[in-house]
Amino acid sequence: MRPHILVVEDDAVTREKLVGYFEREGYRVSAAGDGREMRALMVRESVSLIMLDINLPGEDGLLLTRELRAQSRVGIILVTGRSDAVDRIVGLEMGADDYVTKPFELRELLVRVKNLLWRISLAGNQPQDEGDDAVRFGPWRFDIPRRQLSKDGVPVRLTKAEYELLVAFVAHPGRVLSRERILSLISHRGDGPSDRTIDVLIRRLRGKMEPDPRDPQLFVTVHGEGYLFAAELQP
Template identity: 60%
Template sequence: MSYHLLVVEGDADTRVTLVDYFKQEGYHVSETETGGDMREILRHQLVDVVLMDAHLARDDSLMLTRELRSHSDVGIILVNGREDSIDRIIGLEMGADDYIARPFELRELLVRVKNLIWRVSKAREGGADQSEQQIHFGDWSFDIQRRLLSQNGEPIKLTKAEYELLVALASNPHQVLTREAILNMISHRVDAPNDRTIDVLIRRLRSKMEQDPKTPQIIVTVHGEGYMFAGN
């Protein structure tokens, strides 16, 4: 099966390099340098992963990321010109699945794309064995197979990363999960052990689920250890 990669890159030389490399690796690759063309491609074709320049000249890449994530389960990898923890956190908060800084090894980028495509494919197929579960807690219901979180019957939209995080937590109720353990359960992969990826996702999920995110009752912090799902 040939997976579809969309390269959204403003620098022509970089775009050609990425397109040629992934085509040689057997991928179907589309390319553009603008958000408008990106939307047009996504409107007419099924794309597995969008590989996007984090600083497009003609568009706001972060706004494009948020727009994509609001209505699509496509995988999103942001490519930045520098290693910057703030940029990475903002990118993840906007809904990106992964983030890589230049200069990078093409082989590393290939591995990241493969990992993300596997996760996207599993999500589209309905996930692993645990995906047949339905979890109820308080006035909440979480249908893992349908990827549907609802409160009193009202659906709450989750990004793919938020969904994976909630699956990891809710499938292990009243168990403390370290950040490293959670990272191993979701699609994000980070290089630095002190990366705040999980904290960012926890904050996003709490903002959607907790009555008072500053005093969480569903996803609680166990200081010095990690996080625990206390919803049921």
């Protein structure tokens, strides 16, 4: 079944542009102009991902994000203005998965949509044991849908970028991932994303998860190629 994308945007030109582009890319796409139309459509149909404009009439995108996240695990990408830095932070804290700033490149938005749908699919396909859909390796438990990591029951806090990086590794255990490949798998984008971005994130994960970060056993450097996630996932 094709993923169903819902575009919630009050500007008719932008709305039709997004609908047309993603339909041409093979997605099933619906559109709504405000929160009321969004709710009505979601009652009738199942939605995989929502592109949600922050500046909507009446209820804004931040309020709708909080409502959506309280009720479902649907993917949420916020569409914001360049001056809305505070709104972007608040939106992520309320449960949005990603954001894109206006004016945006449609190709960039497509990549973000593909990555988010991939992560949603990965979370939904994890083996379940009595309702537990977490991934386990060694003393670690990684609950992807709830974004929770713990070691022997003790929670370990991850930033959004660290969480996405760990999801990418868990999806490719025992495989060497180049820095370029890793960058394509995560939605985190700093100023001037580069190989250095990945090296910094790897170092942070090692500091949180390796017994001895100087002798990593989980996140192994493969010189000249990239990084390998060496953990053995438990069935």
